[in-house]
Each structure stands twice: as C-alpha cells, then as structure tokens.
Amino acid sequence: MSTVAAPNDLNAYWMPFTANRSFKRAPRMLSKAKDMHYWTPEGRKLLDGAAGLWCVNAGHSRDPIVKAIQDQAAEMDFSPPFQFGNPKAFQLATRVAAMAPGDLDHVFFANSGSEAVDTALKMAIGYFHMQGQGQRQRLIGRARGYHGVGFGGISVGGISPNRKIYGAMLAGVDHLPATYNRAEQAFARGEPDWGAHLADDLENIVALHDASNIAAVIVEPMAGSTGVIAAPKGYLQKLRAICDKYGILLIFDEVITGFGRLGYAFAAERYGVVPDMICFAKGITSGTVPMGGVVVRKCIYDAFMKGPDHAVEMFHGYTYSAHPLACAAGLATLDVYEKEGLFERARKIEPIWADAVHSLKGLPNVADIRTIGIVGAIDLAPNNVGPGKRGFEAMDEAYHKQDLLFRIAGDTIVLSPPLIISEAQIDEVVEKTAKVIKALG
Numbered sequence: 333m334s335t336v337a338a339p340n341d342l343n344a345y346w347m348p349f350t351a352n353r354s355f356k357r358a359p360r361m362l363s364k365a366k367d368m369h370y371w372t373p374e375g376r377k378l379l380d381g382a383a384g385l386w387c388v389n390a391g392h393s394r395d396p397i398v399k400a401i402q403d404q405a406a407e408m409d410f411s412p413p414f415q416f417g418n419p420k421a422f423q424l425a426t427r428v429a430a431m432a433p434g435d436l437d438h439v440f441f442a443n444s445g446s447e448a449v450d451t452a453l454k455m456a457i458g459y460f461h462m463q464g465q466g467q468r469q470r471l472i473g474r475a476r477g478y479h480g481v482g483f484g485g486i487s488v489g490g491i492s493p494n495r496k497i498y499g500a501m502l503a504g505v506d507h508l509p510a511t512y513n514r515a516e517q518a519f520a521r522g523e524p525d526w527g528a529h530l531a532d533d534l535e536n537i538v539a540l541h542d543a544s545n546i547a548a549v550i551v552e553p554m555a556g557s558t559g560v561i562a563a564p565k566g567y568l569q570k571l572r573a574i575c576d577k578y579g580i581l582l583i584f585d586e587v588i589t590g591f592g593r594l595g596y597a598f599a600a601e602r603y604g605v606v607p608d609m610i611c612f613a614k615g616i617t618s619g620t621v622p623m624g625g626v627v628v629r630k631c632i633y634d635a636f637m638k639g640p641d642h643a644v645e646m647f648h649g650y651t652y653s654a655h656p657l658a659c660a661a662g663l664a665t666l667d668v669y670e671k672e673g674l675f676e677r678a679r680k681i682e683p684i685w686a687d688a689v690h691s692l693k694g695l696p697n698v699a700d701i702r703t704i705g706i707v708g709a710i711d712l713a714p715n716n717v718g719p720g721k722r723g724f725e726a727m728d729e730a731y732h733k734q735d736l737l738f739r740i741a742g743d744t745i746v747l748s749p750p751l752i753i754s755e756a757q758i759d760e761v762v763e764k765t766a767k768v769i770k771a772l773g
C-alpha cells in the first residue's frame with residue numbers, strides 16, 4: 333500500500349488551528365485514506381473517529397465520488413460562475429433545495445462554512461435593505477457558537493480565543509447565552525430536557541434594541557466546535573416563535589449538522605423547525621472538494637430579484653462558487669448518501685452509538701458525556717497544568733499509541749466518525765478511546 337513520504341522540512345507551512353511548534357517537534361502526519369481509515373506515511377493504519385473534520389460522512393475516497401471528480405477534471409476543469417453557468421451547479425442546487433425543508437428552495441454556493449456564514453449574514457442585512465428596512469442590521473449569535481473564521485463568523489461566534497486579538501469585528505452584534513449547564517444536563521443522550529427557556533433571552537435583546545433594528549439570529553442546531561452542545565428540547569421551536577413574532581430572520585448554521593450527522597439531511601428536519609436560511613458545507617462533498625453554501629427561502633431570493641433585467645442583483649460571490657469539481661463531487665456524494673441510505677442508517681444506529689459512548693462513564697477524569705446523532709463528546713477534567721493540556725495529550729496518545737483519530741475541543745474528546753461505521757468499529761472507537769483516557773492518568 334503506497335503512502336506519500338513525509339517531508340523533511342516542516343518549517344514553511346503555518347498550520348491552521350494547530351499548535352505549530354509542538355506539531356513540528358512530533359508530527360501527526362496522514363497521507364492516505366480509505367473508507368473508515370487513515371494511514372500514516374510509514375504505513376500505520378488509524379481508525380477515523382472524526383470523519384476527518386466533521387466532513388467525510390460517506391467515508392474516505394469512495395470510488396463513485398473519486399471517479400466523478402476525475403471525470404469532471406478531464407471534462408471541464410473550471411468555468412466562471414459570474415454570468416456563466418455549469419450544468420452541474422444547477423443540478424446540485426436543485427437537489428440540495430429538494431432536501432431542505434419548507435420553501436427553502438434557492439441555493440447560493442461558496443467554498444467553505446465560513447464563506448457560507450458570511451454570505452448568509454450579508455443576505456439577511458441585504459434582504460431588509462431591499463425591503464426598505466435598511467435599519468435592520470443587528471445580528472444575534474450565541475455564546476460558545478462557532479460560525480467559522482470570517483469577520484462575520486467570529487463576530488456572531490462566541491469563542492473568546494477566536495475573537496480576542498482581532499479588534500472591533502462587526503458592529504451591532506449581540507449574543508444569546510450558551511445552552512450548556514452541566515449541573516442540569518450531565519450525561520445527556522440526545523436533546524437535554526433542561527434549557528428551552530434560554531431562548532427567551534431573545535426577548536430581552538429585542539427589548540433593548542427594538543426589533544426594527546434586528547436582522548437575524550444565527551445558531552447551530554448542535555454546537556459542535558465547542559464540545560457538542562445539543563439544543564435543549566423545545567429551544568429551537570421557541571427561537572423560531574420569537575423570530576416570527578418580531579419579523580427577525582432565523583439562520584441555522586448546519587455546516588456540521590447537515591448531511592446526515594444527526595440522522596437527517598438537515599437538523600431542521602429532526603427538530604421540525606423551518607429556519608429562513610441554512611448554511612451548509614463539509615458533508616455536501618463528503619470533504620472531497622471544498623464547497624459551502626446557503627439555502628434560502630423563496631421570499632429572500634425574490635426580494636433580490638429586482639431592478640433592470642441586465643443588472644446583477646446581488647453583488648456577492650466567489651471565483652470558485654459552484655466549482656465544477658465540487659459540483660461533480662457533491663452530486664456523486666448525494667448519490668452515495670441516497671443509495672446507501674446513510675441518513676436513515678445514522679438514525680438507526682444512534683442508540684447503539686449512544687450506549688457505546690456512554691459506557692465510558694466512570695473512567696478516570698470523565699466529567700460529562702453527551703451524545704446526539706452520530707456525535708459524542710467526553711469532557712475530561714483539566715489536569716494541573718491548566719485547561720487544554722489533558723485534551724491535547726488525549727489526541728496525541730490516540731494518534732501515536734492507539735491508532736485512532738479524534739478531535740479535541742479544550743479538554744473534551746469529540747467523536748464524529750463517518751456514517752458508514754460498522755457496529756464492530758463503534759466498539760473499536762470506544763475501546764481505543766477508553767485506553768487513551770486510562771493512559772492519561
């Protein structure tokens with residue numbers, strides 16, 4: 333089995349969201365992948381407990397997706413998305429729109445979750461401008477929310493290290509409180525019972541600013557990046573009701589929760605709540621080619637379709653919006669999801685997954701465990717060096733000693749394997765994670 337040799341100079345590459353200096357002293361390289369596994373350059377096989385980075389929902393390097401990308405690269409490498417169209421972009425938009433709930437039936441393509449979020453925020457403000465309500469500009473995010481790293485995303489996001497050295501960011505942003513409370517929710521399976529009332533804080537923000545100044549609320553149905561915080565039962569319904577009461581747009585950031593992670597095409601379906609916009613990325617191409625986007629309600633699209641026939645309606649877009657390789661990968665990925673029934677499968681195995689992950693309760697330093705869909709989080713108590721060190725050591729131990737890849741969020745181990753995971757592999761992920769936790773002492 334061929335793997336790409338490790339480079340001998342690691343200096344030039346400034347790695348994203350990485351402890352660069354420690355990585356370069358003891359690298360964690362990955363150079364090949366197939367189905368549920370990665371391989372290191374030396375040929376060591378690792379079980380993927382993270383679907384790469386929440387994105388490889390169909391499993392790695394799947395033949396039909398690989399072939400679609402190869403064929404597309406040979407047929408047409410690139411086509412300009414401004415004023416010209418690639419047939420596959422229209423096909424993919426139609427399929428994504430059909431998967432979205434309600435009248436969310438128009439799709440704008442970007443290349444990442446961060447771009448999807450910035451697009452949605454601009455659309456919200458632009459929508460009200462087009463309606464003659466240009467004063468509706470305020471945006472509301474949530475503490476512990478992650479919406480990528482654009483200036484829009486970090487402004488509505490609620491993660492201090494992602495914000496604190498970047499200055500003023502966007503003006504006019506408020507935050508709802510985070511919905512996690514260990515005392516009330518510890519060891520929850522699925523949506524916690526406690527916390528729906530936290531949506532009522534939106535009423536306080538409206539009282540402070542007046543709804544006539546507020547454009548949109550953006551939340552993740554399940555906050556992934558800050559350690560897996562599922563919406564409490566009834567919370568999203570409450571947010572929807574308050575947004576409706578005041579004419580505020582509701583945006584779901586489904587960059588992680590979209591494409592099967594919670595057992596449905598979009599989490600909106602799981603919760604029976606129809607937002608006004610859905611941001612997506614990651615699973616749309618199962619991570620193979622960068623792609624993101626926003627699905628919007630008909631009224632939002634219609635609001636922009638004004639002015640002279642020859643004129644651009646929205647001054648926004650990216651050179652690589654609807655890139656032909658991403659569109660081909662997206663169509664092939666949706667075929668795999670459909671043919672293999674992967675979303676239904678995720679629903680079916682959710683209780684098995686939850687039992688397995690919750691079996692880690694009682695191991696040393698395990699302070700809380702949360703599961704929802706095919707996602708699991710294990711909070712470890714910080715060690716005496718301070719927050720983040722035990723989590724980092726867990727990731728390192730998993731890669732080097734247990735042949736397992738998972739994500740960490742501070743001292744939380746986050747598991748989110750590809751949706752093709754077998755029941756035996758669920759046991760393997762959990763057994764290896766248990767060994768990691770025990771090894772940390």
Ligand SMILES: Cc1ncc(COP(=O)(O)O)c(C=O)c1O
Nearest residue numbers: 444445446478479480585587588
């Ligand atoms: C909810 C959410 N929004 C946005 C993003 C940003 O996506 P990207 O890294 O593709 O820009 C992420 C990434 O994990 C995410 O989880």
